[in-house]
Amino acid sequence: MRLLLALCLCLCSAAAQAREFAIDHLEPASWWVGMKHHRVELMVHGQGIASLAPRVGHPGVVVSDVQKLANPNYLFVTLDIAADAAPGTFDIELLQGDRVAARRPFLLQAREAGSAARKGFDPADAIYLITPDRFVNGDPGNDSVPGMREAADRKDPNGRHGGDLAGIAAHMDYVAGMGFTQLWPTPLLENNQPRFSYHGYAITDLYRIDPRFGSNEDYRALSARARGLGVGLLMDVVLNHIGSSHWWMQDLPTADWINHGGTFSPTNHLRSTVQDPHAAPQDHAAFVEGWFSPGMPDLNQRNPHLATYLIQNSLWWIEYAGLSGIREDTFGYADSQFLSAWGKAILDEYPGFSMVGEEWSGSPATVAHWQRGKANADGHVPWMPSMMDFPLHIALREAFKEAKEGDVGFTGLYEMLGNDYLYPEAASLVVFAENHDTTRLLANVDGDVGLFKMAMAYLATVRGTPQFFYGSEVLMQGPRERDDGRIRADMPGGWRGDAKNAFTGTGLSASELDAQDYLRRLLQWRKGTPVVQHGKLRHYGPEDGVYVYFRHDGKDTVMVALNRNATARTLLPARFAEYLDGATGSDVMTGTAVSFERPLSLPGKSATIMQVRRGPGTR
Incomplete structure (x- = not known):
């Protein structure tokens, strides 16, 4: 009896020692050769995983550190990757004694040429902010995905509507054609939350694109397509x-x-x-x-x-x-x-x-x-x-909030x-002027398209990198009070059967088409005008509801005159003789010649942008 009991205990002990382990998570599951950050700490997670010892068998890669925590289900394993390590796939092995108790593949990749020297965005760029779930539904098949807690319901302003990476990629030519050079989607990583998952800011997997948007490979393909059109991709990181x-x-x-x-x-x-x-x-x-x-x-x-x-x-x-x-x-x-x-x-x-x-x-x-x-x-x-210039954002919205006579509003922007x-x-x-967390600019100005255009012109010509919010170019307005789901409304034409289509112009009103064309021409002009990207700024105190400033770089000069009044105003060039004495000019948006030898007439609620040309001998 004792012998039988001992045999049973021995068998149970052997079975426990030989039990299988599973690596539930290995993050990151890949890295690159030649990174300055060559000591990579892997988070390894699985039931009882801390009782095991890690091992790798790949030339140029060694385990340089192992950290165990109070929680026995985690190991933090540091890989040191040599600069001459060979790219390839190898296993992260976890040993119980001499036995491999669990393994997971790890991918070591070669970096793309010039990766470390990549250039980011700067004031030469114009950023287009989109809420991906509300932009374009390119693949209705992924609107609802098994295993994801929230299914699509386009009727719910706070639910998922189905926009995805396929839709964005299919309309990148529109983004580039408008003159935007950077695309900022709100977070695309997995948000497997039961409600409000569309906005993306409650991430549930930091290494996985939400499958209702697409795959990691789709995201990388979108980035490549954007780059091919001259548009960089920004990631919203939390x-x-x-x-x-x-x-x-x-x-x-x-x-x-x-x-x-x-x-x-x-x-x-x-x-x-x-x-x-x-x-x-x-x-x-x-x-x-x-x-x-x-x-x-x-x-x-x-x-x-x-x-x-x-x-x-x-x-x-x-x-x-x-x-x-x-x-x-x-x-x-x-x-x-x-x-x-x-x-x-x-x-x-x-x-x-x-x-x-x-x-x-x-x-x-x-x-x-x-x-x-x-x-x-x-x-x-x-x-x-x-940094996002929230102080100027707040002053700008106050300045254009409503049509007022006099200097109220512009003074705050100037200061x-x-x-x-x-x-x-x-x-x-x-x-x-707006983003996904604010009411839309057009709502802020109570639907006044003239004030809206002035604000767009200001963003395109003031110092800094301008950012614009999707749909505003076709006068999406939304509520006057913050209501996120309605502010982040669907882009017209992003869903089959939409009566209006911002991408083709079908169904848009004359004013919507005009606003879209205005911003497109403004941004395309800005792309080819370095002085408004990097030039110095000189501004003059607002007078009688008119705010004037210049962008200049010693070679080129651009003059901007904003008239917030409902009626026309006359501007005397003598005040700006430093830039205008002996100069000629042209209206950037209309191409008409401008004379600085007589008073300038500024239409009500308008932005007049002028290219200033200095003659020989002028200062």
């Missing part, structure tokens, strides 16, 4: 939070992976606490550690493994998809030291790359805190080349630009 349905939430790597231990605690949104020398520490902590909503768990970037994971994820997508830029969401809500490390790591790898951060504040000092080159009193060293001394590089900011 470092601050994830979706509550992310697989991490079922098995957190560490107790501190999610702020507040994975329990909802709302942020106070007090963004000034990051720089405020008088701020109570608990207020600052509540800002950066608080959650946006119960559906968006807040990440703790102070955890070194999570910080490395997020940095590598951004590098992976840049290299994989051939990105030209990143728009980083909710920038200031993340840990400041991590943001420095993240930005530096990306620019170390891609020195000419572009990134723009979202800091939704009306204070130039608060926004400037995050831009590369800013010397901050608190010692924070920023690495972001660009906001006067704060440019606070920025290390104001010319690198991204300027905009």
